[in-house]
Amino acid sequence: MSDPLVTPAWLAEHLADVVVLDATYLMPADADAAKQAYLDSHLPGAQFFPIDDIADKTSDLPHMMPDAATFGAAMAALGIDGQKPVVVYDRSPNHFSAPRVWFTLTAYGVPDVFVLDGGLLAWTAQNLPLESGDVTAATVAARDWVLGSGRVLSGPQMADVVAAGTRAIIDARGAARFKGEVAEPRPGLQSGHMPGATNVPFDTLTAPDGRFASAKTLDALLAGKAGDDTVLSCGSGMTAATLALGLARIGKQGSVYDGSWTEWGRGTLGPITKGD
Structure with missing residues (x-):
């Protein structure tokens, strides 16, 4: 599949x-x-x-x-x-x-x-069954899992990306937060976005019926803003992954800036801009 x-x-x-x-x-x-x-x-x-x-x-x-x-x-x-x-x-x-x-x-x-x-x-x-209570699986032997190179970006790595200006950056926050028109929900953070970033609010990837948007819709939302090495950001690294899932549906891979705006919004890593 x-x-x-x-x-x-x-x-x-x-x-x-x-x-x-x-x-x-x-x-x-x-x-x-x-x-x-x-x-x-x-x-x-x-x-x-x-x-x-x-x-x-x-x-x-x-x-x-x-x-x-x-x-x-x-x-x-x-x-x-x-x-x-x-x-x-x-x-x-x-x-x-x-x-x-x-x-x-x-x-x-x-x-x-x-x-x-x-x-x-x-x-x-669809009236499918539910259960209640906790479920514990039979444990399996631990194995070595290796984090894929470049899949997750740190703050300093993100600062390098912004400074270079060569990779697409897509921000999953709502438009008002991206533009810096409203205060951030977390205290102590500045409003706005990273220079060079574009905005695709994560909830636009869900269709009105609650299912994920079609590949055609995703292509219209993301393809023009995503490159071959796109970096995805949001408020705290959560909904950037929703964009990563959308990219995967159209055959592209995105990296996630893990700290996202919770880190960048502190103003210590690089510039912050407002508007579109």
């Missing part, structure tokens, strides 16, 4: 053959509420993926990419060893957090990782 999305109908037929992860993330960040939502109702056999826990805990930035040891231990605990496909979903109406988990796993080389098109809402719209 080359498409990184699967339908509810496909997943319902293959539940026994895949690892299912609930990647629900609620804003403002509330890990307890997200876990409780999972415990109340989730897809059969789904395990909860705690985005803020499977992360770099040494960073003062939220949910940064975990190091190889942290990632490997998490995969072993979730029963992921590359032998079964992995399907990730969330319960947002706009593919908010599942793509971040998809990106994390694919960046580390986990094969056959997919996102449930439309997430939990699409699943329940």
Whole structure:
């Protein structure tokens, strides 16, 4: 399967053959509420993926990419060893957090990782079954996973990209935040965007029916703004991955600036501009 999305109908037929992860993330960040939502109702056999826990805990930035040891231990605990496909979903109406988990796993080389098109809402719209309570998989032996070169950019690397001006940069935040017309939701951050960046709000990649936009729509939204080596940014590295998923659907690969505006908006790495 080359498409990184699967339908509810496909997943319902293959539940026994895949690892299912609930990647629900609620804003403002509330890990307890997200876990409780999972415990109340989730897809059969789904395990909860705690985005803020499977992360770099040494960073003062939220949910940064975990190091190889942290990632490997998490995969072993979730029963992921590359032998079964992995399907990730969330319960947002706009593919908010599942793509971040998809990106994390694919960046580390986990094969056959997919996102449930439309997430939990699409699943329940088809009257498919749900379960409650926690699910714990049989652990598997830990293996060495290697983060793909260039898939994730640090702050200094992003500063080099901006200074060079040779790579496409796409920002997934809403237009008002991108233009610097409204204050950032996180305190202490300046408003605006990186010089040279263009704007594709992540929620424009979701169709009105809740499914991911068609390849034709994605091509219209992204192809003219994306190059062969596009860097994706957002507020904190979450919805930049939604753009990465969109690029994957049209045969392109994007790198994610992990710190995104939570880091750049501090004003210490490089210039900030406003407007279009």
